[in-house]
Amino acid sequence: xxxxxxxxxxxxxxxxxxxxxxxxxxxxxxxxxxxxxxxxxxxxxxxxxxxxxxxxxxxxxxxxxxxxxxxxxxxxxxxxxxxxxxxxxxxxxxxxxxxxxxxxxxxxxxxxxxxxxxxxxxxxxxxxxxxxxxxxxxxxxxxxxxxxxxxxxxxxxxxxxxxxxxxxxxxxxxxxxxxxxxxxxxxxxxxxxxxxxxxxxxxxxxxxxxxxxxxxxxxxxxxxxxxxxxxxxxxxxxxxxxxxxxxxxxxxxxxxxxxxxxxxxxxxxxxxxxxxxxxxxxxxxxxxxxxxxxxxxxxxxxxxxxxxxxxxxxxxxxxxxxxxxxxxxxxxxxxxxxxxxxxxxxxxxxxxxxxxxxxxxxxxxxxxxxxxxxxxxxxxxxxxxxxxxxxxxxxxxxxxxxxxxxxxxxxxxxxxxxxxxxxxxxxxxxxxxxxxxxxxxxxxxxxxxxxxxxxxxxxxxxxxxxxxxx
Amino acid sequence: xxxxxxxxxxxxxxxxxxxxxxxxxxxxxxxxxxxxxxxxxxxxxxxxxxxxxxxxxxxxxxxxxxxxxxxxxxxxxxxxxxxxxxxxxxxxxxxxxxxxxxxxxxxxxxxxxxxxxxxxxxxxxxxxxxxxxxxxxxxxxxxxxxxxxxxxxxxxxxxxxxxxxxxxxxxxxxxxxxxxxxxxxxxxxxxxxxxxxxxxxxxxxxxxxxxxxxxxxxxxxxxxxxxxxxxxxxxxxxxxxxxxxxxxxxxxxxxxxxxxxxxxxxxxxxxxxxxxxxxxxxxxxxxxxxxxxxxxxxxxxxxxxxxxxxxxxxxxxxxxxxxxxxxxxxxxxxxxxxxxxxxxxxxxxxxxxxxxxxxxxxxxxxxxxxxxxxxxxxxxxxxxxxxxxxxxxxxxxxxxxxxxxxxxxxxxxxxxxxxxxxxxxxxxxxxxxxxxxxxxxxxxxxxxxxxxxxxxxxxxxxxxxxxxxx
Numbered sequence: 018x019x020x021x022x023x024x025x026x027x028x029x030x031x032x033x034x035x036x037x038x039x040x041x042x043x044x045x046x047x048x049x050x051x052x053x054x055x056x057x058x059x060x061x062x063x064x065x066x067x068x069x070x071x072x073x074x075x076x077x078x079x080x081x082x083x084x085x086x087x088x089x090x091x092x093x094x095x096x097x098x099x100x101x102x103x104x105x106x107x108x109x110x111x112x113x114x115x116x117x118x119x120x121x122x123x124x125x126x127x128x129x130x131x132x133x134x135x136x137x138x139x140x141x142x143x144x145x146x147x148x149x150x151x152x153x154x155x156x157x158x159x160x161x162x163x164x165x166x167x168x169x170x171x172x173x174x175x176x177x178x179x180x181x182x183x184x185x186x187x188x189x190x191x192x193x194x195x196x197x198x199x200x201x202x203x204x205x206x207x208x209x210x211x212x213x214x215x216x217x218x219x220x221x222x223x224x225x226x227x228x229x230x231x232x233x234x235x236x237x238x239x240x241x242x243x244x245x246x247x248x249x250x251x252x253x254x255x256x257x258x259x260x261x262x263x264x265x266x267x268x269x270x271x272x273x274x275x276x277x278x279x280x281x282x283x284x285x286x287x288x289x290x291x292x293x294x295x296x297x298x299x300x301x302x303x304x305x306x307x308x309x310x311x312x313x314x315x316x317x318x319x320x321x322x323x324x325x326x327x328x329x330x331x332x333x334x335x336x337x338x339x340x341x342x343x344x345x346x347x348x349x350x351x352x353x354x355x356x357x358x359x360x361x362x363x364x365x366x367x368x369x370x371x372x373x374x375x376x377x378x379x380x381x382x383x384x385x386x387x388x389x390x391x392x393x394x395x396x397x398x399x400x401x402x403x404x405x406x407x408x409x410x411x412x413x414x415x416x417x418x419x420x421x422x423x424x425x426x427x428x429x430x431x432x433x434x435x436x437x438x439x440x441x442x443x444x445x446x447x448x449x450x451x452x453x454x455x456x457x458x459x460x461x462x463x464x465x466x467x468x469x470x471x472x473x474x475x476x477x478x479x480x481x482x483x484x485x486x487x
Numbered sequence: 488x489x490x491x492x493x494x495x496x497x498x499x500x501x502x503x504x505x506x507x508x509x510x511x512x513x514x515x516x517x518x519x520x521x522x523x524x525x526x527x528x529x530x531x532x533x534x535x536x537x538x539x540x541x542x543x544x545x546x547x548x549x550x551x552x553x554x555x556x557x558x559x560x561x562x563x564x565x566x567x568x569x570x571x572x573x574x575x576x577x578x579x580x581x582x583x584x585x586x587x588x589x590x591x592x593x594x595x596x597x598x599x600x601x602x603x604x605x606x607x608x609x610x611x612x613x614x615x616x617x618x619x620x621x622x623x624x625x626x627x628x629x630x631x632x633x634x635x636x637x638x639x640x641x642x643x644x645x646x647x648x649x650x651x652x653x654x655x656x657x658x659x660x661x662x663x664x665x666x667x668x669x670x671x672x673x674x675x676x677x678x679x680x681x682x683x684x685x686x687x688x689x690x691x692x693x694x695x696x697x698x699x700x701x702x703x704x705x706x707x708x709x710x711x712x713x714x715x716x717x718x719x720x721x722x723x724x725x726x727x728x729x730x731x732x733x734x735x736x737x738x739x740x741x742x743x744x745x746x747x748x749x750x751x752x753x754x755x756x757x758x759x760x761x762x763x764x765x766x767x768x769x770x771x772x773x774x775x776x777x778x779x780x781x782x783x784x785x786x787x788x789x790x791x792x793x794x795x796x797x798x799x800x801x802x803x804x805x806x807x808x809x810x811x812x813x814x815x816x817x818x819x820x821x822x823x824x825x826x827x828x829x830x831x832x833x834x835x836x837x838x839x840x841x842x843x844x845x846x847x848x849x850x851x852x853x854x855x856x857x858x859x860x861x862x863x864x865x866x867x868x869x870x871x872x873x874x875x876x877x878x879x880x881x882x883x884x885x886x887x888x889x890x891x892x893x894x895x896x897x898x899x900x901x902x903x904x905x906x907x908x909x910x911x912x913x914x915x916x917x918x919x920x921x922x923x924x925x926x927x928x929x930x931x932x933x934x935x936x937x938x939x940x941x942x943x944x945x946x947x948x949x950x951x952x953x954x955x956x957x
Binding site: 062090122123172 | 516518519520523524525526527528531532534535551552553554555556557558559560563575576577578579580581582583584585586592593595602605606609621625626628630632641642644
């Protein structure tokens with residue numbers, strides 16, 4: 018008799034599989050207020066790993082963390098026309114505070130360009146103060162009508178970088194640097210997600226930006242997910258907030274600003290990129306728990322050896338946890354660790370111990386072997402490296418298999434039923450984009466044939482990546 | 488001619504000195520919405536160091552980080568009578584979201600006992616699920632009528648721990664453990680602040696707690712600052728949110744919960760505990776920059792040697808920054824680094840270089856010496872250790888000098904003009920506490936003569952620490 022599956026199979030109902038995994042791997046719950054979420058400890062430990070890796074890269078790119086207020090005067094939002102138009106429908110507004118009606122309502126930040134612009138204007142006087150490179154880790158609120166945990170929530174956690182520069186070229190270079198050195202590098206090398214880096218069309222641009230660049234990933238069902246964006250804001254916010262400086266030549270000039278962010282949405286992307294019917298599969302470089310050491314049954318010698326093994330692996334720089342809950346069956350615990358996507362499970366019982374061995378189950382290779390306890394750390398490092406490589410290779414292979422080169426809108430629509438289409442942007446254009454939108458298909462980004470970023474909206478030869486998206 | 492002081496001298500106007508240092512050391516600005524603050528990069532780097540140290544200790548105590556929503560249904564707050572009464576006057580309320588009036592207004596969390604209680608009730612079934620040990624790093628909002636940067640702001644950053652236990656004794660032991668192993672340890676060993684750990688009187692208790700314990704520090708002007716609190720919540724929130732479990736004996740029982748927190752207020756405490764008329768003095772174990780290497784003037788050999796020295800010190804595990812801004816005078820830059828409280832400044836000029844030496848200025852010892860570049864890292868480690876010890880010793884000496892042992896309310900009032908008073912709690916009582924409050928003096932906490940925590944509100948022999956406070 019076949020076991021009942023722990024999760025709804027992906028092939029049967031992908032969205033249901035996603036909901037199942039969120040709940041069964043104890044990643045998150047829906048919050049009591051519409052569209053909010055509770056991130057449970059295991060889900061949050063994944064986010065903490067993401068934060069640490071992204072934060073390190075942001076600091077290497079020279080930006081410094083700061084913190085700006087949650088509450089923004091409503092009047093700030095209205096200073097940049099496109100920005101307010103883009104965000105108005107999603108705002109949460111505080112009208113009562115300290116027991117009184119407020120004279121000016123305050124908005125809960127949907128993003129912080131406006132309030133940070135106000136302070137950049139105060140801090141920047143001379144070209145010597147530039148570039149000004151800031152970042153903040155914060156919560157933001159955008160009221161969602163169709164929320165989905167991690168992917169679209171009314172409140173989410175993110176980092177938002179905000180920088181000011183002396184010239185358009187300098188701002189652009191920095192926005193591109195963040196895109197590649199922080200986001201693409203993190204996603205490919207840590208998340209094992211082979212994102213496509215491209216330029217958004219004018220229609221998909223951030224409200225107030227002159228150019229939005231994006232990292233797009235393919236999920237297990239062939240849909241696209243926007244994993245992070247980096248924006249050139251031109252002088253739009255500098256003009257609205259008067260971020261001006263005296264140039265080296267003694268002229269008053271407006272600064273050029275950028276902004277860029279990634280959010281808890283990446284947790285959703287990670288799940289849908291690597292997960293399978295048995296649960297999550299977390300790339301070892303990210304995994305909060307890389308190896309779990311499981312005592313198969315209650316036995317003093319086994320428990321002692323599990324403990325010393327954990328110490329040995331910790332000393333070898335492996336993120337390891339022990340599972341000594343022998344009151345629960347080994348089978349049930351094994352299922353739980355597979356659900357949680359821990360890359361390697363070591364099962365230790367009296368027989369293994371007698372043989373000086375341990376049973377090593379590799380979540381990603383799908384193998385189960387008796388291996389000697391002697392030299393286990395070296396073997397684990399090799400297995401973890403191999404798992405990291407395998408996940409990236411699998412995701413890359415899927416993306417290539419499921420991306421069709423097409424030349425017409427009709428073909429693009431067909432391809433988008435199961436994956437992505439690559440189509441010359443000149444064959445789409447603004448009208449083609451509208452026709453696709455009518456079928457819930459979007460141009461995810463534009464790329465040059467060699468994979469580079471198109472320098473303008475209408476660069477000849479640009480290719481559009483077309484897909485359904487989360 | 489004496490130089491004009493960079494800061495208002497402490498002895499002249501302590502609050503003005505505090506405002507000056509916040510601004511001149513570039514720690515923070517007032518936000519545009521009343522009572523909010525902008526934490527600037529240097530101020531935020533101090534907070535990041537605090538977070539890292541506290542987070543490590545929280546994890547060692549077995550709690551796991553999670554994240555609960557910013558928005559709480561108004562109805563949740565009203566479920567625990569004392570809690571809602573305590574927080575109602577400070578709430579910020581969202582009444583409009585997504586372009587519509589909300590059916591039920593949502594409150595911006597002033598603290599998260601209620602929403603976390605709701606989820607603990609969902610997650611806890613059996614005694615096996617206990618203790619449930621959670622923590623979150625988050626922003627909270629409490630509308631302030633008399634805001635002061637870092638000390639009292641309408642929005643602040645903090646961690647809030649929330650735990651549930653099988654018994655009163657277990658909850659109490661954990662609340663006490665956090666108080667000592669996380670808070671007191673961090674404050675004494677890292678912040679170099681000799682806090683007094685005690686029990687709050689019933690009047691000063693957290694709204695909804697059965698017992699509030701606190702860490703109180705003496706500031707440079709003799710006032711007290713509450714640096715952190717740990718609460719036993721009894722079964723108050725378990726009853727309100729139905730956090731129930733099946734005991735080992737098969738009975739349905741209510742859990743016992745705790746909560747505990749420290750916030751960005753600690754940054755204010757650090758400033759007012761160690762700062763002097765030249766600026767901040769940051770204990771080396773906390774300092775984001777422990778050593779600054781300053782090129783005194785433009786000179787290729789000097790700049791090169793500064794760079795290699797920075798690399799050498801980084802490799803020796805010292806948090807070091809270089810200052811090669813030779814277009815600004817060395818004197819002005821030296822003043823800035825003193826303002827920022829960096830423990831050690833190394834000044835390197837052509838003459839030093841010729842002698843194989845560097846000028847070492849110790850911010851805390853107040854010394855300036857030519858020291859050989861050879862073996863400098865070892866010398867720095869010793870200087871940093873000595874500075875850490877000296878700051879704790881100075882703060883301890885001040886606390887002892889400025890604390891008077893008294894026996895009457897009148898004497899306590901007199902002592903509180905310049906410092907703290909220790910007075911038998913039986914000589915104060917509820918009426919004495921009210922009389923003190925009329926003069927803006929409070930009982931900061933109760934301690935036993937041996938320094939231990941009084942187990943009850945009316946434990947015989949308890950001593951009250953009485954002071955003015957921030």
